[in-house]
Amino acid sequence: MSEPERDDFYVGYFDQAPSVVGAFVKGKVLLLLVLVAGVAALLALAQGTFAPAVFEFGNVRDFEGVIATKPYPMLRVSRPGESPGEAPTWSRYFLVDPFKFGADERVANLDGKRVRLSGTLVYRDDQTMIEIDASKDIEVLGEAAGGGAGLSFGTVTLVGEIVDSKCFLGVMNPGELKPHKACAVRCVSGGIPPVLVVRDGQGAARYFMLADTNGGQVNDRVLDLIAEPVRIQGEMVRMDNLWVLKADPATYQLVK
Amino acid sequence: MSLNYQAVGWNRQKKIYDRTMVLGVLLYLGLFIGITATTNPTATAETLMIRGFGTAALLLLHIILAIGPLARLNPMFLPLLYNRRHMGVTMFVLALAHAVLAMIQFHAGGDQFPLISLFTSNGDYSSVSQFPFQPLGFFALAILFFMAATSHDFWLANLTAPTWKRLHMMVYVAYFLLIGHVVLGVLQAESSPFLAGVLGLGAAVVWGLHLTSAWLEKADDEEGNGEGFVDVCAVEDIPEKRARIVCLSGERVAVFKYDGKVSAISNVCRHQNGPLGEGKVVDGCVTCPWHGYQYRPHDGASPPPFTEKVPTFRVKVSEGRVLVDPRPLAPGTAVEPAVIAENAAEELSS
Incomplete structure (x- = not known):
């Protein structure tokens, strides 16, 4: 094929692209690579900070x-x-x-x-x-001597998010909020202790193991409330260094 | 052009294309994962890869969707379209890696079969804010799988171009599913406006390009209806070895001028329905701008040994005007080209 016929017409199966097309595309591809690098950096830096x-x-x-x-x-x-x-x-x-x-x-x-x-x-x-x-x-x-039932600190009302303790504490990071909801449901359904994470005004977290009023496990009864803001009124109990919140899961309220 | 099939019909341009694409993907993954790992030492390797592969696939999908309208607006972008299928398959592989890792991370090792868990672990299908976003990604991946699996010309030929094209237009369904996957998923947990901003900007670019190219294409359509020959344009309106696209009775027709003659064939390439009228007569054949498929202008047939054929149209030239019979002839039907009168040619050259 004669060169004048091709001028700026690109045909992919010919070895050489027309020079004017080649120069144009090279410039645009370089620009695209710079854009790709910029998007990579922006998305990486814009992510929320991962928890320690x-x-x-x-x-x-x-x-x-x-x-x-x-x-x-x-x-x-x-x-x-x-x-x-x-x-x-x-x-x-x-x-x-x-x-x-x-x-x-x-x-x-x-x-x-x-x-x-x-x-x-x-x-x-x-x-x-x-x-x-x-x-x-x-x-x-x-x-050994038992740990006892714990020390009651009375009734409190707390607002927080129910998480599966295993992922939240570090097996997955981040292990909270909606992107992690399905996994948290799976974990709690499988017996991982559900924990209410309550944050203070500065974002510092406090952790409360969830139990029913008899101190029993609540896993199967909280699956629909995981990874959403909930309000729980119950008895706050300390077991050594851990806190337990005893309440009937039927009384948990979604915070809209 | 399709005489026989091989896994990849490699040529120099495809190799350059693929090398550049792989470089771009590695650049993205290296930067995204490297920066995230450096600024967040407690981020786990699985999370880094899930996020890296997922965002890379979504970015690549935006690039893929932008190439089509860009090439319509400026044919200089056509080299980016030439091997776009490899970009699509690469995007699917990245999305698949993201999905497999996410399935392992979020659904495997539990008390339910992972695929069932995917659809049942979050059952808030009636809620907007809590709507399960992972099934959206699953269905998008299923579409991308069918597209990648049928991307070879073998499937194009066996499914026929219109069916293949319809299947591959499902990419737009996949795009909307993936936007839902991101908006209802990770954006529910991330507070930075930059993330939503980048997604919105990407959508604006993709749809802005699509709407602009569609509007210009519509504006360029020459409409003609009715019985008998239709006056479509002046001879001088058609550049040498190029075409003018006209819309006759709802069908686009490419009217080519070459070597003192005029011929009209269907605008739709048999390969991927590419716009033949945006191509050029090269070595005596109309050459599709997308992948270089060729047809003889007088009978719409690919030169031997190739077998593709497109419909042709009767055409004549009278007093410097081009007239086309809007009734298509059977693909491959030979039609005598209209000869541009000597004096008209002289007028044109003066």
């Missing part, structure tokens, strides 16, 4: 403590060097299974037992969780 939540994936540690199964599986660990007085002398770590399952079955017969177990830490703010290493047995070391 950590899942020590791949780092399995050993823990010793006392199992508490109510309202959700926890490991009570004594605080070394804690002075006697008002401050709690025990810390409670949530216990969960791998993936999206709670540890109820695994620790069902271990309430009040001193144990050694292996797992991976998940933590955010003053909350800590252990994802139990399912490949290792939990070693029973002996009996």
Whole structure:
């Protein structure tokens, strides 16, 4: 084909594009690449800040403590060097299974037992969780005194978001709000402790494990309310360093 | 042009196209993931990839949708359209990576089969603000899958161009589903106005280009109706080896002038329904601007060994005017080209 016939007419299967077309497209593609880089930077920087939540994936540690199964599986660990007085002398770590399952079955017969177990830490703010290493047995070391039902602080009304504690504390980040709703439903449905996250005016979070008025689990009764603002009136109870909010899930109110 | 099929009919232009596209994708992913990981050390690798692949796919979809109208507004953009199918398949692969990782992250490892969980874990289908956004992404991905799977010319030939075109026009349905996926999903949690702003700007660019090109195309249509030959334009209105597109009885006809003659064929390429009238007579054949499919102007047939044919129209030239019979002839029907009278040619050249 003669060059004059082609002038500025581009035919893709010819090796060489017409020079005027080639120069035009090169310029526009370079501009497009700059635009792509700009959009990448803008979107990356415009995202909300990720929470300081950590899942020590791949780092399995050993823990010793006392199992508490109510309202959700926890490991009570004594605080070394804690002075006697008002401050709690025990810390409670949530216990969960791998993936999206709670540890109820695994620790069902271990309430009040001193144990050694292996797992991976998940933590955010003053909350800590252990994802139990399912490949290792939990070693029973002996009996221990129970943690009790906790100390009541009376009735309170709190507004916050119900999250699945495992993702929120760090297994996924971010592990809250609507983009995470489906996952949170799956986790809570699988037995992960549901927690009410209440933020103060400065955005600092306070955490309340949700239990019914009898101190029982509420997982199946809060699935429709996850990841939405809710108002809950109930009894605030302290269990060592953790807070529990006891209320009938039927009384939870969506905040419109 | 399609004589036989191979996975990819590579040529130099396609290789340049694909290399540049991959460079662009890597540039985007590298910058997005690198900046996010640097500014947010606690972001998990899965989240980085889910967001990186998802935003890259959406950006690429906007680029893909902009190329069509850009090429109509300025034919110099046609090289971007030439291998756009590879861009579409790349976009699907990015969207698939985003979807697979999101399914693993949000739905796998639980007490329900992940695909069921996708549709049931958030059951607020009657709510606007809480409407489940993930199924929207699923349906968009399904459309993109069918498009990617049928992107090869084999499917184009077997489904026929109109059916194939209709299937691939579903990209606009996928686009709206994905906008819903983003607006009802991540934008419900992110407070930065820049994110919504970028999405709005992208929509404005895509639809602004579409509306502008459609409006100009409509304005350019020469309308003609009725029985017998229709006066469509003056001979001098048609550039040499180029065409004038006229709309006759609802069908676009490309009227070409070349070598002192005028011929009229359907404006619709048999390959992907490309606008033949925006092409050029190259080596004696009308050449489609999209992918270079060729047809002889006098009978609308591709030169051997190729077999594509388009309808032709009777045409004549009288007193410097071009007249076209609006009734299409069967594809491949030979029609004697109208010869431009000597004096008219002299008038034109003077």
